[in-house]
Amino acid sequence: MRQKACGWSIAVPVAGDYVAEMSDTTIGTGRWSDLANPTRFMALADRLVPWMAGLSAVILAVGLWASFNAPADYQQGLTVRIMYIHVPFAWLAMLCYTLMAASALGTLVWRHPLADVALKSAAPIGASFTFLALVTGSIWGKPMWGTWWVWDARLTSVFVLFLMYLGLIALTRALGDPQKSARAVAVLTLVGFINIPIIKFSVDWWNTLHQGESIFRLDGPTIAPSMLWPLAAMALGFTLLFFALHMMAMRTEILRRRVTTMRRLAARRADGR
Amino acid sequence: MLALYIRDVRIGIRAGGGALVGVLFFLAVVAVVPFGVGPDLTLLARIGPAILWIGALLASLLGLERLFQADREDGSLDLLMLAAERHPSVLTVFVKCLAHWTTNVLPLVVASPLLGLFMNMEAAAIGATTLTLLVGTPAIAFIGAVGAAVAVALPRGGLLVSILILPLTVPVLIFGVSASYGAVNDPQPFLPPFLILVALTLFFAVIGPLGAALALKHATD
Numbered sequence: 469m470r471q472k473a474c475g476w477s478i479a480v481p482v483a484g485d486y487v488a489e490m491s492d493t494t495i496g497t498g499r500w501s502d503l504a505n506p507t508r509f510m511a512l513a514d515r516l517v518p519w520m521a522g523l524s525a526v527i528l529a530v531g532l533w534a535s536f537n538a539p540a541d542y543q544q545g546l547t548v549r550i551m552y553i554h555v556p557f558a559w560l561a562m563l564c565y566t567l568m569a570a571s572a573l574g575t576l577v578w579r580h581p582l583a584d585v586a587l588k589s590a591a592p593i594g595a596s597f598t599f600l601a602l603v604t605g606s607i608w609g610k611p612m613w614g615t616w617w618v619w620d621a622r623l624t625s626v627f628v629l630f631l632m633y634l635g636l637i638a639l640t641r642a643l644g645d646p647q648k649s650a651r652a653v654a655v656l657t658l659v660g661f662i663n664i665p666i667i668k669f670s671v672d673w674w675n676t677l678h679q680g681e682s683i684f685r686l687d688g689p690t691i692a693p694s695m696l697w698p699l700a701a702m703a704l705g706f707t708l709l710f711f712a713l714h715m716m717a718m719r720t721e722i723l724r725r726r727v728t729t730m731r732r733l734a735a736r737r738a739d740g741r
Numbered sequence: 742m743l744a745l746y747i748r749d750v751r752i753g754i755r756a757g758g759g760a761l762v763g764v765l766f767f768l769a770v771v772a773v774v775p776f777g778v779g780p781d782l783t784l785l786a787r788i789g790p791a792i793l794w795i796g797a798l799l800a801s802l803l804g805l806e807r808l809f810q811a812d813r814e815d816g817s818l819d820l821l822m823l824a825a826e827r828h829p830s831v832l833t834v835f836v837k838c839l840a841h842w843t844t845n846v847l848p849l850v851v852a853s854p855l856l857g858l859f860m861n862m863e864a865a866a867i868g869a870t871t872l873t874l875l876v877g878t879p880a881i882a883f884i885g886a887v888g889a890a891v892a893v894a895l896p897r898g899g900l901l902v903s904i905l906i907l908p909l910t911v912p913v914l915i916f917g918v919s920a921s922y923g924a925v926n927d928p929q930p931f932l933p934p935f936l937i938l939v940a941l942t943l944f945f946a947v948i949g950p951l952g953a954a955l956a957l958k959h960a961t962d
Contacts (some may be wrong), residue, residue: 564924576955631908638904652891658903659887659952663909666941670912673934676918714874 493704509582513715520715524708531701540696550608552698556706557601561629564594564601564710568636569661572654582718584650585725588640589717593710595633601625621671628667632660646725742828745821746840752811753804753844760804760844761961767800767849771856782861789860790870790921796856797849801881802906804845806899808837809957810890818893822957830958834886834950842882850874859897869931870923873938877917880942883949884909890953893960913941 502555535552568590574583605623606616617623643649754760774792777783785792812818821833853874857867888906892898916938923931 628908628911631904635901635905635908637889638901641900642892642898648894648960652894652956655952655956655959656887656891659884659948660909662948663912666912666944667908670915670937674915 483665506558506582506585510722513719516675517712517715517719520708520712522660524705524712527701527707527708531576531698531705534698534701538695547611548695550604551695552702553607553706554601554604555699556703557597557604557704558626558715560595560706561598561601561626563707564590564597565614565629565633565657565661565664567714568594568657572657572661575650575654576658584654585718585721586714587650587653588646589721590641591633591637593713593717595630595637596635597710598630602630606619621674625664625668625671628671629664742832742836745833746836749837749840750844753840753955760848762850763800763803763845764848766803767852768856770796770799771859774860786861786866789857789862790866790925791918792860793853793856793870794874794918794921797846797853797878798907798910798914800849801846801878802885802903803839804820805882805885805889805906806892806902808841808886809893809953810889810898813893813960818957825958830954831950834890834953834957835883835946838879838882838886838953839952840887842879846878846882850878863925866925868923870921873917873920873935876935876942877913877938880913880938880945880949881906881910883942883945884913884924886949886953887956890956890960893957913938913945916941 531552535549538549538552568587571583571587571590572578602623605626609618609623610616636657639656640649640653643652686689747960769793774788778788801828809818812821822830824833832903846879850871853871854867857870862870885902888902889898892902892905895901916934919929920931920934922927923934
């Protein structure tokens, strides 16, 4: 157990309190605890990232080609093509927060050492996708609704989600020490996750203008299949891109922490002399 | 628990007049609005409930960062958390939130009818706004406790706490304001948003202390 948990400081056998802290945290069985070893995770990520990035590039290219050949909407004309990037961005904005909430649970309940890394590195990516969803929505809104921004229910709740992402990033940055910040950020992420449905509901109560749900419905999608397939391809492509980016960000974060640990050790050794 | 409540209330009233500063801030925010939108009395009457709610929301964020920080500095927070077997830390946090609300937020609610007069609001609107503030502001205190708890280790976390908390208080603001309007404007209902506001307060009374206690436990060990 102890050996497995020493992954952070694999280059240095004795890593002081940092390892002691990490070694208590490897609880759980099966594949997730295998991944708790950062070295093993790094190896997996090294293998997966090129595949995911390549696949995402191919699917995105196909999706782009398909969405330019998809029929124009009878009302909205060519501007409907913004949908093929706007909708995946909005989905990913929500997916990313869900992933962060799951990681927060991982940090607080199972104390999975990588959950904290996953949470921290997902936040900026999620914020970027949310921002892109807002921007593309705004560009779509200008010709359709005649204005860049309306205080409509969905826009507003996505905007609130964006603010929550920024708040989480700000908190991570402000706290600095990864051990301390991990739990605080996890608590806040979970509280935010519980709040999202409430915010959604309250904002719906407050105002609504956006079109209703048209894909995930009990009576089947109301969107034409010729538009649905390019959209699905784009969504899949961007999801793969998201996971590739996320793995890369996690890898960077792990390396950053190793560097910090090694620097600290070097400094301690220099003091000892 | 009662002793903790009384202690916190006494500290809140005594220490540098934190409660009074909140009321003054509320007064200043509301007084600035007419300068911004113009002295049109009908317009002020129309936006009055919203202004009072926003002012109260901002003013109740003021003292939040001190909710746990003062106790952390003198070490009593550690003692409170250590006593978790005798008094569950969730309950401790809950009581601290109530004390914070009594000292910092209740004065705002008391002051709001007077400010309602400044805003040229009708008697019914003033009554409804005061009532919704009375019912809704505890929710802000409870949800604020989470923000105060996660930022407890930061020396100047006040602004950060506000940034973290404001998005989460959107539902409270929406239902508080819409209930206030519901009492005056005829087609809009009063009771449904008011009841939802009550539900939000009860909900956050559970979620807030739970989250805050969890964050404090990790911050102190």
